[in-house]
Structure formats: structure tokens, C-alpha cells
Amino acid sequence: MASIELRSVVKRYPGTTAVKETSLAIADGEFFILVGPSGCGKSTLLNMIVGLDEVSGGEILVDGKVVNDLDPKERNMAMVFQSYAIYPHMTVRENMAFPLKLARLPQEEIATRVEQAAEILELGGLLERKPGALSGGQRQRVAMGRAIVRDPDVFLLDEPLSNLDAKLRTQMRTELARLQRRLGTTTVYVTHDQTEAMTLGDRIAVLRHGEIQQVGTPRQLYEHPANLFVAGFIGSPAMNFLPGRWSEGRLQLPLGAIELPPEQVGPSLPTDNPLVVGFRPEHLRPASGEGSNTGALDFTARIEVLEWMGAELFVYFDVEWSGYTGFILPQELETDSKDTGRRVMVARIDPACGLKEGDTLHLRLAAAHLQVFDAASGANLRPEIG
Amino acid sequence: MRVGSKDRRERLWWAVGGVLVITYALVPVAWLVSLSLKPAQDLGDKRFLPRQVTLEHYATIFQDSQFASALWNSAGIAAISTLAALLLGAGAAYAIVRLQFSGRRLMLAAALAVAMFPPVSIIGPLFNMWRSLGLYDTWAGLVLPYMTFTLPLAIWTLAAFFREIPWDLEKAARVDGASPLQAFVHVILPLAAPGVFTAGILVFMFAWNDFLFAISLTSTNDARTVPAAIAFFTGSSLFELPTGAIAAASVVVTLPVILVVLLFQRRIVAGLTSGAIKG
Numbered sequence: 310m311a312s313i314e315l316r317s318v319v320k321r322y323p324g325t326t327a328v329k330e331t332s333l334a335i336a337d338g339e340f341f342i343l344v345g346p347s348g349c350g351k352s353t354l355l356n357m358i359v360g361l362d363e364v365s366g367g368e369i370l371v372d373g374k375v376v377n378d379l380d381p382k383e384r385n386m387a388m389v390f391q392s393y394a395i396y397p398h399m400t401v402r403e404n405m406a407f408p409l410k411l412a413r414l415p416q417e418e419i420a421t422r423v424e425q426a427a428e429i430l431e432l433g434g435l436l437e438r439k440p441g442a443l444s445g446g447q448r449q450r451v452a453m454g455r456a457i458v459r460d461p462d463v464f465l466l467d468e469p470l471s472n473l474d475a476k477l478r479t480q481m482r483t484e485l486a487r488l489q490r491r492l493g494t495t496t497v498y499v500t501h502d503q504t505e506a507m508t509l510g511d512r513i514a515v516l517r518h519g520e521i522q523q524v525g526t527p528r529q530l531y532e533h534p535a536n537l538f539v540a541g542f543i544g545s546p547a548m549n550f551l552p553g554r555w556s557e558g559r560l561q562l563p564l565g566a567i568e569l570p571p572e573q574v575g576p577s578l579p580t581d582n583p584l585v586v587g588f589r590p591e592h593l594r595p596a597s598g599e600g601s602n603t604g605a606l607d608f609t610a611r612i613e614v615l616e617w618m619g620a621e622l623f624v625y626f627d628v629e630w631s632g633y634t635g636f637i638l639p640q641e642l643e644t645d646s647k648d649t650g651r652r653v654m655v656a657r658i659d660p661a662c663g664l665k666e667g668d669t670l671h672l673r674l675a676a677a678h679l680q681v682f683d684a685a686s687g688a689n690l691r692p693e694i695g
Numbered sequence: 696m697r698v699g700s701k702d703r704r705e706r707l708w709w710a711v712g713g714v715l716v717i718t719y720a721l722v723p724v725a726w727l728v729s730l731s732l733k734p735a736q737d738l739g740d741k742r743f744l745p746r747q748v749t750l751e752h753y754a755t756i757f758q759d760s761q762f763a764s765a766l767w768n769s770a771g772i773a774a775i776s777t778l779a780a781l782l783l784g785a786g787a788a789y790a791i792v793r794l795q796f797s798g799r800r801l802m803l804a805a806a807l808a809v810a811m812f813p814p815v816s817i818i819g820p821l822f823n824m825w826r827s828l829g830l831y832d833t834w835a836g837l838v839l840p841y842m843t844f845t846l847p848l849a850i851w852t853l854a855a856f857f858r859e860i861p862w863d864l865e866k867a868a869r870v871d872g873a874s875p876l877q878a879f880v881h882v883i884l885p886l887a888a889p890g891v892f893t894a895g896i897l898v899f900m901f902a903w904n905d906f907l908f909a910i911s912l913t914s915t916n917d918a919r920t921v922p923a924a925i926a927f928f929t930g931s932s933l934f935e936l937p938t939g940a941i942a943a944a945s946v947v948v949t950l951p952v953i954l955v956v957l958l959f960q961r962r963i964v965a966g967l968t969s970g971a972i973k974g
Contacts, residue, residue, distance in 0.1 A: 350838075361866050382872040394867035407881070408871035455871065604856045 311372045311462035311495050312337045313358060318367035320353050320519075322364045328354045329517045330367065337498065337514075340489050343499045344506040345516035346542070346641040351499045352467055354516070358497060359386050359465050371462065382411070384463075387456035391468040395455065402436040403429075405454045412459070418637045425457040429488070446477045453485075453643045457492065464489070464496040470505065482508060503543050507531070515539050517641065533680075537687035540587050540680055541642035546623060549593075549654045552633035553586035553681065555579065560681070562586060562629030567606040569676050572692070583635030583684040588674060590623065593656035596673035613653070615666050622660040624670065625653055635684040723950070731942035739936050750958075752943035756954070762944060764916040766925035769948070774836050774918060776841035780898045783842070784849030785920060789879065791850070791864070792857040803851070808849035825912055832914045840908050844969045845898040852897070856890025857883065869892040893957045903952055919949045 328350040328393055334526040335341045343351040356362035360370060360381035368375050376384055384678045387408070395404050409419040427433050438446045440448055449469065456464055464589040468565050469485070486509050489496050490597040500506055507527045515522040515530065515538070523535040527543075534540035540548050551562055555578040557564040569578075578584070596607045610626035617623075629651045656672060664670060730738065731752050733745040740746065756762045768873065787806075791799050821829070860883060868878035884891065892947035909923035919927075925944045928937040 357864075359870055360867060380874075381869045382874065386870065388867065388870040390863045390867060392861055392863045394861065395866075396864060396882055407868075411872040455867075581888075591767075637920035695946065 310493070312339050313463065313495065313497070314370040315354075315358075316368040316374075317353070318357060318361060318369060319365045320350070320357060321365040326519055328357070331521055332367075333514060333521070333524065335495060337694050338485075338493045338495055338529075338685045340496045340498065340509060341510045341518060342506045342513040343497065344503060344513055344542075345501065345522075348499055349516040350519035351501075351516050353519075354469055355497060355499050356389075358463075358602035360384050362368055373451060383459050383536050385459070387459050387461035387462040388465040388467065389456050391471055393452040393469075393472070397440050397446055400437050400439055401432060401443070401454075402453050404451055405458050406515070408455060408459045410474065422456075422458045422460075426454045427432050429452045429457065429491075445473055446481065449473060449481060453488070457488075458604045461494065464494050466496065466498045467617070468503045471500070471502070473512055485509065485655070504545060507543065515542060517542075517639070533689065533691075533693045534587075535590050537587070537674045537682045537689075538586060538642065539564055540682070540689070541638065544560055544589060546587050546590050546657075548587045548680070549643070550585055550587050550636075550638060551628060551652065551654075552630060552684070553584040554633065555582075555584060560584075560586065560608070560676075560679070563628050563633070564674070565606050567674070567676050567679070568604065569679070569681075570604060578681065578690055579683070583633065584681040584690070585636060585638070585684045585687075587680040587682065590657040592678035593654075593658075593672045593674055595658060595662060596671045604676045608672055608674070610654070610670050610672055611657075612664060612666050612668050612670055614692045617660060618623035620660070622658045622662075622664070624656045624664065626670070628652055628654050637684065638672075639687065664665045696755075698944055701757075705892075711954050715811050727942050727945050727949075731939060731946050733939065737935075752844065752939040753947070755940050756944050756947070759928075759940075761916055761924055761927065762841060762921070765919050765921045766947070768834070768916075768918055769903060769920040769922075770951070772841070772918070773899050774786060775834065776902040777895050779838065780845045780849045781844045781895055784846055784853050784894060785887075785891065786885070788850045788853035788857055789883070792854050792863070803854070806847035806850050812844075812845065814844060814907055816906045818907065821908075822911055831912060832918050834918050836912050837905075837918060837920070838910055840912075841898070841902040841905065845901050847892040847903075848897050852894040853887065853890050855895075856887040860886050895958050900952060903948070 313333075315331055315333040317324065317330045317332055318328065319330050326458075330353065343354055345351050353362060357364050360379060360383075360495045362374070364377055369377055371384065396407065399407065405423045405426055407417050409422060414422075424433075430453055432447070432450055432454055435443065435447060435451075440451065441536060449472075452469070466485075470481050483507060487576055489509075498509060507530075510527060510642070512526055513530055517538050523539045529545045530539055534543060534548075537550075541550070549565070551563065554561040559568050560578075610628075611626075612624055612626055613692060614625040615622060616625070619676060630652055656670075658664070678690070682688065683690055726743070729743060729745055732748045733740070734747055734749045734751065734752070737746055740944075787802075791802060817840075825836050827833040830839070855945065864882050865878050865885070868882045869875070873881060903920075904922065905920070906922040906926075909920040910926060912924060913919040925941055925948075928940050928944065
């Protein structure tokens, strides 16, 4: 059990800064997620916590003690690697016993602990096998087993599920969450998959270009993303974005103008500045007729593509515009980040409504769910509600 | 049918080719064995199979104290050279593969250049240096050049094997509580075992078979190895050519090499298949 604190931690490589000044506090027993696109510095951050990478500046504290200069073996942290990194020349039992042998525990104690861990992870029958004879999911368990036998202060997991197939990944995700609750060990989990981040984490830190964009609970990130990047990164399917402008007390969108309730406008939205307006697919609802009223915008859309998922239906439609400038989204979110004057939107609709591709659909967008971002800085201009 | 007959023909040609190569390689060895078993008076009989088999030459060489000490020198010097080259080579190769430092490529190239250097060209200076340093006619005097000339090979072979080992394994060992040395010994080295054996065989054979350094840098039984000692064989009488004894000695020194290769070859194959390096 341990709490972790990062104070202005920096990692520089010759020519680049992999992690910019980062400060974080991870509470004892917390399941903390570092999420971001590849190359955002999340793994570097993890390696610095465990001591495989040296910090270039700042301090890392575990339970209030600075561990900057401690060797990995003195930090009592266990790590699971994306490649699992189980030792191919040792049996499953030897793999799990390895950290205990290095710690010079007595033989009987090692045997009991390995048996216990094997039981928790349902590896009982596989103890004498070599990793070569195991499936991907089993290897993943062995890597977990090697981490938990030590009863470490902290678990560090570096994309542990990304080498598994989709079904197994979902299953292991649930098991991982259960295991962490059961053991109550502080866990730092690195992933690029926002679904894993949302489902597993007590709190999430979103990283981009070696910089933390936002730290918060999954709910906070989803409902009030701090900037465009977080808004687009969290959620699947992704948030819809449109260009917008604030004029005459109304928000001008390619779909029409909409009034915002005063509490949503905040101090003031900048007139003239190009804005980006975001809304989630589930916040589009089928509407009975056309026309705008306060707090909602009704419009019609021609269905281009339907994706029926059983419990929900995704409706894709195009929105075109002209006369808006400065509509550029963060590169990681877009294959084509240029202002093309046309975007595909998606709405999540009840599948019971019996739609076909090519149909025209009346949709209602509620102002309460709109996110308004400054197009230049990407910052969320809407005050946090609730 | 057609495919089958083509298949069979192909296999036949492979068999013929194989037999040819093996014959070509083994006839001189067989001739040597045959010579070593012939009685002295039959040595010039130009027959492939000895008319009469005798072990007298083997008895002769082992009675000669010179041969026994040469065997001891050969074994000791080759073993020390191999161990030292592997130890240094493993360290150097690991550093070259794992550490980021400038001049890694240069180091590898320089190592290769050493291996390309013709030994003959340094024999003269070495002879003088060793004499003034007191290394002439000592084990160290031979171990040093053997190590020097085989280290590049060891480094290149081992570096190739180390490169194949996922770095994550070393990191995992470090996080599991191993010191850098423990991680190397418990995780990296066992996985690179095939490479270690390969390099070991190459170094051992170089040291065991070398004649040039051995003949130039030794003068007595203190450090003279078998290849050099054979050249100093004399017949049982002044007027007899020691052909039989030389043949017997050659057979005796060939055996350990064959043994070592066969032994390690099995380890190499076993190591390669049981590696299963994949996360």
C-alpha cells in the first residue's frame, strides 16, 4: 500500500522533452489510469515511477519519501509489461518465484505464495509449463501472477491487455478490475484505449505531447472535458464537432442558431472568435417537427450510414457549411484535420424506430449538452456544471 | 506421381551431394587414422586399409613426456582463452547492444578490423615484446593473442544473439528485484546460451588448432601446445621418420575438437528450440 506523488517531474532526452513538467497525486489504493495516444509520454512516466528511467527534473515521492535515486529493486513495485516479459526459459512456477527468490525468501514461503497467486489467477494446472506452451491469455495471467506474488506496494501496468484479442481483452479487463478491488493495491495503469481507461479507472489522467491535459474521474472527463483533445479522445463513438460563432446572444451553428441558458454561457463567450462546438452522439434525439426554441435546436438530417449494434443504433449523417473559419481539430483525433467544410456526425438512437439508409430524420440537439471550445486554444469555455 | 518422382530425384541428388562432401572432408582424416594404426614397416605400403593393426604409435606418444605436457598445455590454454574471451566478449557485446553511447558502431568495426589483421604480421614484434616482458614460453603469452584474435568474433556473435532478446525481459528482471548483474546472469545469459556456445566453440577451436603462435612463442614443455609439439617429434631412432607417431598424435588432438563440437552442437540446437522468445 502506498500513495504516489509526482512533483514537477520532467523527462528530457537529447533534443526532445518526453514528459513536460508533471505533477500528480495518486492516493493509496487508487486505480489510476494514464491514457493518451502513442508517443504521449505515458509509458515514460510509468518507467520513471518504477525507476527504469531516471527523472530529468522534479521529484517522485512514495508515501512521502523521495525515491528518485532508488534502484527499481528498492522501490517494491511490480510491473506488467505489454509484451508480458515472462522469462521463456523458466516454467510458470519459476517465473512467479523469481522475484521471491531474489528477495531471498525461504523455500516454503515461496511455494505457498506461488500456489496462492496461481489459485487467484486460475493457473494451478499450468505451473510446470514453459511460457512457450501457453496461450496469450495465460501468459498475461503469468505476468500478473509474477506481479502479485510479491505483495508489492504498487502495481504498474503498461498496456497489459493490448496483445489480447477483443473478447479476451474484455474478460481480462473485468478480472483485472476485480483483482485490484480484492487486493486494494495502488495501481497505475497505462493504456491508449479510452474504453479501458473509462471502465477501470478511479481517476484518469489524459496525456498528450508529454503534458497532462486533464485529471479526473471518468465521469468528469466525459461530461466536462477540459479541452478539445480530451473531448475527442474520451468516448466511443467520438464526440461530434462543428464550427460555431457567438453572436447576438446566440450560438450560430451550421445547423442553425441556438440560445444557451445563461448559466452555460459563463462570464461571456467571445464574440467573433471562431469556436468549436461539441456534442455527444447520445445527445441527439429524434424530434417530432422542425423549428428552434430556447434550449434546443431541431434540424433534419439525411441518413448516410446506419450501424445497428443490437442494443443501440448509430446513425451517420453529413453536415456541410461555409463561412466558418478556424475549424481545426487536434491532429491525433483526425486523419484529415483540415477545414473541409463538411463533417460526418453520428447520433445514437433507439433501434426500435425503424430507420433505413437514405431516410430523412428529424433530430433535436439540447443546449444543455453542448460543449463550447475556443478553436484556437482548444479550451472548454463552458463553466463546469454540478 | 510426377511431383513424387521429381521429389525423389531431388532427394537423390541431395544424397549424392552430401556423400561427396562428406567423403571429400573425411578421406584425409581416415587416412590419418589408418596411418596411425599401421606398424612402422608398413607406413609406406600405399594401402588405404592397414594390413596389420597396431597401437604402438599411440603407446609411443604417450610414453613421451613431451606429448603429455603438450596436451595439458593445449587444454589449459584453450580453456582459459575460451573462458576469458567469452567473459569479456559477453560484457562488451551486452554493452554495445544495450547501452546508448557514441562510437558503438566504430567499436564494432574496430573489433572486426582486429579479426581481419593477419596474425603473421605481428608475430615478429610479439616475439620480441614477449621476450622482454617475460611472457615468452608461458601460458599467458599464448592466451593473450588467442583472446585478442577471437574476441571480435565472440563480440559479434554474442551481440547478434543479445539483440534478439527483448529488452522488456531485462526491465522485468530489474523490477522483480534483480541487480543489473543478476538480471544479466539469470535472464539474459540463459537466453543467449546458444550464442555463448557458438562463440565458445569458435574460440576454443582457434586456440586448440593454432600452430603459428604456438610455434613462435614457445620453446619448451612449459607452454608448447600439441600442434607445435608434433612438429618436434622425433622417430624412435635417428634414421626413422616419426610418421606413425605424428599421425597418432594428430588423431588424439582431433578427438577433443570433434567431441566439443558434437557436445555443444546439441546444446545449440536445444537452446534455439527451447528459447521461444515471444511475449
